[in-house]
Amino acid sequence: MNTTTRIATATAGLAGIAAIGLIGAGAAGAGTMPVTHAGEPSVAMTITNHTNKTEHLVTSTISGNGVWVNGPSRTLAPGASEIIKVVAPTGQKLAVNIAYRVGTGGPTATYEVLNSQTNTNTGTTGMSGPGAGQHSITHNFGSHYPATNISFDQW
16 A cells, blocks of 8 residues: 555545544434433423523423433523423433523413323423413424423524
C-alpha cells in the first residue's frame, strides 16, 4: 500500500467513526431514558412557550411509581422550550401533570400525559381560568407506550 492509499484509507475510516458518533448524538435526545426493565413506561415531554409572557410553575405531579429524571423549571420564558423526563421503574403505567400560570394573573396551562399499555393520551391538557380563550395548546406524539415522546406548544 502506498502512502496516498494509506492516507485515503485512514481519512475514510475517521469520517466513518465521526458519522457514527453524530448518529449516536442524535439518538440521545428527549427519548433517551434510564430504563431499568423492558416495557418500563417513560415520558419525555417538550413544552414550548410561544406567548409573550413567562409561564410560572403552579404544580407538577407524577403517579404510577414515577420518578423525575428532569423535572419542570420554575419559569418558562417567552419563546423558550424545556424537556421534562419521567420514568416508572416499577410501574406499568405513568401519568405526568404539569401546570403553569401564563403571566402573573393569566390562565393556567395544563400539560398532561397518561402513558399505559392500553392507552396513551393527553388527559386534561388545556387552558383554564381568566383569558383561557385567548390561548391554546397543541400537541404531537413522536411515540407512544412504553417510551412516550410528546411535544406541547402553547400559543
